[in-house]
Amino acid sequence: MHDASQGFDFDVVIVGASFAGAACALAAAQRGLRVCVLERKRDPGDKLRTTGIIVKEAAEHTLLHRLPAAMTRRIESVRLYAPSLRQVALAAPGYYFLTTDTPAVMRWLAQELRAHGVDLRLDCAFTDAERIADGWQVQAAGSTRYLVGADGARSRVARRCGLGEVRQFLYGIEYEFPGAKLADPDALHCFISKRYAPGYIGWLAQNPGGVQAGLALRHDPANARVPDIDGFLLRAGMAGGLPRHLKPGHTRAGLIPCSGPVAGLARDRAILTGDAAGIVSPVTAGGIHAAWEHGWAVGRAIAAQLRDGGPPAEQAAIDAAPRFRAKRALRWAYDRLQFDWPFDLLLHSPPLRWAAEQVYFHKRRA
16 A cells, blocks of 8 residues: 655645535545645535536435435426427436535535545635645645645636636526425426527426526627526516516526536646536536536545555546537537527427437436
């Protein structure tokens, strides 16, 4: 067994206590590495940029299966709405999603990190790092054998370490309506509309504390457009069973990577994961499961190299990144060929149903 500690304050410093950052930290800590996580927020549940919707695979096959029941709500079907607001119900027997009390989930993850011996430093932003022999000198943390960036779509770690950066985005915004209830609370309601959501969709979902309603669209830096979520809810809210005249509580907003894993994801003992690495589905923008799996793989790979003399963790991180080839092709087509009339015309057709089931369920079964 190799000595992973020679002269270094930490074996791995991770920037960001997101799902990907937490998974990486826990995987490394379970192998006995000394792990530090820097999180710029004082409260891990504050100012979130994720819908917090967890797919079945993540709910059953990761540490997230231990989430307290009060923090989740099971959703077993999808209602897909055409621009005309005609709808079709979709389901895969045995398959489900979990909506969450996401702030509570992030605070729970912070507790798990500390319970596993991770040095979690809240209200501590990453500012700079300098390459040193066999590692990095990180301001606010000290010296480390590996530096991992799980710090979002505009990663500072990526810029400082000369790694790849995300170039294509969606821009999303989501309202929370505490205490509200949908007419059909057991479905994830998804709306196609080139007017309100060019390049993506709008959605409504029941969560443990109320209703979350969101909208995302293709982001063009040269002509940035703010999602008209109020107009969307006026049109789609009634169709989706959202009570009228509600006032939103918390609002979430931010950029969502949509071009697949970045080129230059890892080198020189610096690795990206999660949104920083573009580990987000280019079609569904679902990131929690892929981010968790990749973050966990990165943590395990670092431990295998430092503890067991295994292969370089950088290459293992690159190899573990999902390629999203089919979804990237769909992303290309959707960006260029999205029109409302085919969805209105073909909503109940077998080809469109098949495509929708591929996107939401991948024909997955229990």
